[in-house]
Amino acid sequence: MKTIGYIIQKEFRQIFRNKGMLPIIFILPILQLVILSNAATYEVKNIKFAYIDNDHSSYSRELIEKFNASTYFSVLTDFSSEAKASSAMLKGEVDVLLVIPPYFERDLQKEKYTDLGVTINAIDGAAAGVENVYVNQIVQSFNKKLKVELLQPEDALITPVNITSIPSFWYNETLNYKTFMVPGILVLLVTMITLFLSGMNIVREKEIGTLEQINVTPIKKSQFIIGKLFPFWVIGMGLLSIGLLIAKLIFDVPMLGSLGLMYLYTSIYILVILGIGLFISNFTDTQQQAMFIAWFFVVIFILMSGLFTPIESMPGWAQIITEFNPIKYFVEVMRMVMLKGSSFQDILPQFLKTLLYALIMNGLAVWSYKKTN
Amino acid sequence: MSITLQHISKSYKKVEALKDISFEVKENELFGLIGPDGAGKTTLFRILTTLLFADEGTANVAGFDVVKDYKAIRQNVGYMPGKFSLYQDLTVEENLKFFATIFGTTIDENYELIKDIYVQIEPFKNRRAGKLSGGMKQKLALSCALIHKPKVLFLDEPTTGVDPVSRKEFWEMLKRLQQKGITILVSTPYMDEAALCDRIALIQDGKILKIDTPEAIVKHYPKTIYNIGANNMYQLILSLNAYEHSYSVYPFGEFVHYTDQRTNFELNDLKKYLEAENLTGVSIQSTKPTIEDTFMELAK
Numbered sequence: 266m267k268t269i270g271y272i273i274q275k276e277f278r279q280i281f282r283n284k285g286m287l288p289i290i291f292i293l294p295i296l297q298l299v300i301l302s303n304a305a306t307y308e309v310k311n312i313k314f315a316y317i318d319n320d321h322s323s324y325s326r327e328l329i330e331k332f333n334a335s336t337y338f339s340v341l342t343d344f345s346s347e348a349k350a351s352s353a354m355l356k357g358e359v360d361v362l363l364v365i366p367p368y369f370e371r372d373l374q375k376e377k378y379t380d381l382g383v384t385i386n387a388i389d390g391a392a393a394g395v396e397n398v399y400v401n402q403i404v405q406s407f408n409k410k411l412k413v414e415l416l417q418p419e420d421a422l423i424t425p426v427n428i429t430s431i432p433s434f435w436y437n438e439t440l441n442y443k444t445f446m447v448p449g450i451l452v453l454l455v456t457m458i459t460l461f462l463s464g465m466n467i468v469r470e471k472e473i474g475t476l477e478q479i480n481v482t483p484i485k486k487s488q489f490i491i492g493k494l495f496p497f498w499v500i501g502m503g504l505l506s507i508g509l510l511i512a513k514l515i516f517d518v519p520m521l522g523s524l525g526l527m528y529l530y531t532s533i534y535i536l537v538i539l540g541i542g543l544f545i546s547n548f549t550d551t552q553q554q555a556m557f558i559a560w561f562f563v564v565i566f567i568l569m570s571g572l573f574t575p576i577e578s579m580p581g582w583a584q585i586i587t588e589f590n591p592i593k594y595f596v597e598v599m600r601m602v603m604l605k606g607s608s609f610q611d612i613l614p615q616f617l618k619t620l621l622y623a624l625i626m627n628g629l630a631v632w633s634y635k636k637t638n
Numbered sequence: 639m640s641i642t643l644q645h646i647s648k649s650y651k652k653v654e655a656l657k658d659i660s661f662e663v664k665e666n667e668l669f670g671l672i673g674p675d676g677a678g679k680t681t682l683f684r685i686l687t688t689l690l691f692a693d694e695g696t697a698n699v700a701g702f703d704v705v706k707d708y709k710a711i712r713q714n715v716g717y718m719p720g721k722f723s724l725y726q727d728l729t730v731e732e733n734l735k736f737f738a739t740i741f742g743t744t745i746d747e748n749y750e751l752i753k754d755i756y757v758q759i760e761p762f763k764n765r766r767a768g769k770l771s772g773g774m775k776q777k778l779a780l781s782c783a784l785i786h787k788p789k790v791l792f793l794d795e796p797t798t799g800v801d802p803v804s805r806k807e808f809w810e811m812l813k814r815l816q817q818k819g820i821t822i823l824v825s826t827p828y829m830d831e832a833a834l835c836d837r838i839a840l841i842q843d844g845k846i847l848k849i850d851t852p853e854a855i856v857k858h859y860p861k862t863i864y865n866i867g868a869n870n871m872y873q874l875i876l877s878l879n880a881y882e883h884s885y886s887v888y889p890f891g892e893f894v895h896y897t898d899q900r901t902n903f904e905l906n907d908l909k910k911y912l913e914a915e916n917l918t919g920v921s922i923q924s925t926k927p928t929i930e931d932t933f934m935e936l937a938k
Contacts, residue, residue, distance in 0.1 A: 271739040275728065282727050474723030478782075481687045483712045484740045 268484060272492025276466075280496060290462070294454040294504055298511050302447045305573070309395040314338040316363040317350055322370035324411075331403050332363070338399070351384075360386045361396050373411065436604045447518045448599040449572040451508040456592055457563055459501040459535055463494055463542030464559040465552045467634075472551055486634060494539045501535040502528070512603075521606030530598050530612065533619050537591045540626030547633045566592040594619050639698070640665045640790055640821035641686065646695035648681055655681040657844045659695070663823055663837075668816045670835030671825035672933065678844040679825040680720060683794045686823070687717045700789045700821075713741075716783035720795040722775050726768030730759055730778055733767050734785060741786035751818065752781045755811055773804030780811065784820075791815065793824040797831065809834050829930035840933050847936040852929055859927035859935060861885065862903075865893040868912065869919040877915040881908070888934055895931055 280286060314332055318325050333340045341359065344350040353359045364382030366372075372379040383400055387393035470476040479489065505528070512518040541562065549555040568574075569583065570592040576584055587593050594615040601607035609616070641663035648656040655678045663669040671679050684690035686699055688708040696703065702710040724733045734756070738745050749756075759777050762770065767778060776796060783791060793812075797805045809831060812822055824835070832838045833852045840847040840855070848855055868874040871889070878887045878896055885897040898908075905922050912920045 268740055268742070271736065275725075275732070275736055278732070279725065279727050473726065474719060474721045475725060477689065477719050478717070478723045478737075479740070480689055481712055481715065481717045482737070482740045483709060483742070 269488050269492045269495075272489065273495050276493060276496040280500075286462075290458060290500060290504075291507070294458060295507060295511060297454060298447070298450055298508055299515060301450045301453075302443055302516060305446055305450070308442055309392045309399070310337055312338045312396055312399070313341060313358065313360045314363070315341045315344055315350060315353065315359045315361070316365065317344050317347060318365050319367040320365050320369035324370040324373060325365045328365065328404075328407050329363075331407055335399070335403060354384065354386055357386075360392075361400060363400070443516050444518050444604065445600070447512045447516050448603045449570075449596050451505070451512060452570075452592060452595045452599055453567060453572065454508055455501050455504050455531065455535070456538055456566070456595070458504055459497050459538045460542050460559050460563060461556065462500065463497045463539045464545045464555045466497070467493060467543060467546040468549050468552050468555045471546075486631065490543065490631060490634065494543065497539055497542075498532075498535050501538070502531065505531050518603060520603050522602030522608070526607075526609055526612070527599065527602050530595075530602075530616060530619070533616070533623055534591065534595050536623040537619060537626050540623060540630045541591075543630035544626060544633060547630065547635075566590050569593070570596050572596050591619060591622055639663070640667065640700060641669075641823060642698040643682075643686075644696050646682070646685060646692045646697055648678075648685060648690070648692050655844050656685075656692070659841075659844070659846055661839055661846060661849050663821060666816065666819055666821055668812060668822045668824070668834075668836045670832050670838040671823065671841055672827075672829065672832045672838050672929070673825070673841035674827055676843075677841045679841060680794055681844075682841075683717070683719075683792050683823075683825065687715060687792055688712060713786070714788055715790045715792060716786070716788035717792045718779050718783040718794065718796055720798060722779060724767050724775075724779060724782060727766060729764050729766055730770070731763040733778060734781055737782040738785045743786050745785065748785055748787045751787055751815075752784050754814060755784075756781050772800050773807070776800055776804065776808060777811075780808075784815070788820065790821045790823065793822065795825055795827065797826060797828065805831070829928065829933060832929045838929070840929075840936060842933075842937050847933070855929060855932050856927050859932050861897040861935075863925050863927050863931055864896045864898075864905075864908075865890075865921075865923050865925040866896050866908075866912075867893045867919070867921040868917040870917060873915070874912070874917055877912055877917065881911060886934065886938070888931070890930070895925075 280290070316329055316332070318329065329340070329343075332338050338361070344353065344362075347364065350359065350362050350364075354362060362382075362384040364384070366380060366382070369379055381404065383397075385393045385396050385400075467476070470479070509520075509524070509527070513520065542559070545555050545558050545562075549558060569576075569579070569587050569590050571587070572592070576587050576593065579587070598607075598612050598615050601612055605611075639662050643662070644660050646656055646659045647654070659678075659682065671682065673679055681690065685692050686697060686704060688704050688711050691705065696705075698704070699711050700714045702708075702714070704711060725736070728736065734745055738748075755777050759770070759774050759781070762774065767775065770778065780793075780796070783793075797808055800808065805828075812824065813834075816822055826832065835852060837849065837851050838855065839849045848858065850858070866874065866878065871892075871894075874894055875887060875889060878884050878894060883899045883903070885899045886895070888895045896908075909920055909922060
């Protein structure tokens, strides 16, 4: 016990003496959380909108006025011809192009029917989809207003009943993407920092040769490993606390669930990450190698965690792979507990899987750590 | 016997690092392992300190088998690797305390043993180990290797990269440790240090060439060695190598160590030959062979 205590003490001393490491551990994560949470947004805003008005009627101007009024579109000038408009889109100056046909107003009044041409730059498919919805919404509301104006009293009898759906968004009523992103990015931070630090730590002893010196001492494998990894467990928990504080103070993310539950789950989760870190460092000889391997896993884990893209829309085989992704469980648990106020019963499946993962990873890591070769 | 090796062999993939090594080190002996880089010295150390398994053969250290009783060996030996391997970002005192703690002891308990060495670096005990000079690093490493009062001390090239004064001091410290009853196995590529050991083993390409006291090893040298000097050293070596009766030619400081093939060697013959080769200031004297000469002869 005394030995473990001293190793932990030594480890902390080294961490705090490392002038390059301290900002990496404490400042960068905070910056990351603040910047990423504000920048990584699904909202499509400031859409570059252009139009060709071939009608120049009061209706066509009214429609364009509606786009102008929308906060999502920033209306550029109109183009005189389609050729000019498409070359502008080719240059990337325009995202959405609306073409109002000639006789737009006349057709509407006489035929009660007309077409609008909408061209959307769909290089980013997801954004194009969202833009399409916005355009439709505006056109629809324009439509409704027209109906009232154009319909004759005698037509009222044959007007079909309108079905309006009013969605209510649970757990994130205002569809605030920050509420959704902050818990996820917090997960990312805790994972990245603890994995990199623990992965590089034992390799570092290998690199500077101290591991050889330690291996000839009677110290037990378990004492050494616990002594080495415990400080990073503490740092991981510390990061979680800092992150939660920022989430509350800066982003005002709702925290419905119990803090204790979040800490309980995280304490197990960090064990998984430390196990992976130790495992990596057992099979590498330099910090550089360890760093590359850790990066490789982190990138896959993050992209397949459901943090940025929903797991439900991944192909079947990818969904199976995500079962082995610890970050996925952490993201789920954090979102569940923070936003839905889930109880221990609710997160039990994730909790058990993570616990099993921790046992397996650490078992493998301890088994593969050898004092002799 | 403090250290016993029997038929130890070790290969790294296709490279044979040690080939059938057997020797013994007596209790309280200062035993030197002398050989060039790549001779297999470090591999041998790593096997004896339980860091590496031998492919074949058995070895005992302080009465314990290196494979079965590795735990007992780790309690009883001190190892100082060739590369400085202490924590550069910890202070002198913290390093020493760290190693004392993981050996389950304290600095006070065995202070007597390291006192001679530690007092020299104690004024800098709050300095980071990375900021120490080469000689002081060596002293700290030795202190750390001794803090648990080992019975056997392994020193892998402890003086490589250390200045001549510190080297001399270091060997004096080893002598004093020997008097305190510690068996010491030390490796070095420096032949002049070999003379300071009780017995030495000359090792090359994973094989032991000879084991004996330094004096006896020198006596084995079969030929008479001549110190030859001239004003143009380079030309001298070329000429000697071209000489039809030459047996060996090695530069040695400001002279060339030369041996002849013939038993009825005449100094004047050689002198005439060298002068005919346009060399000036030629001097030839017979000299005593050194361990280096013996090594070169054995390694031939």
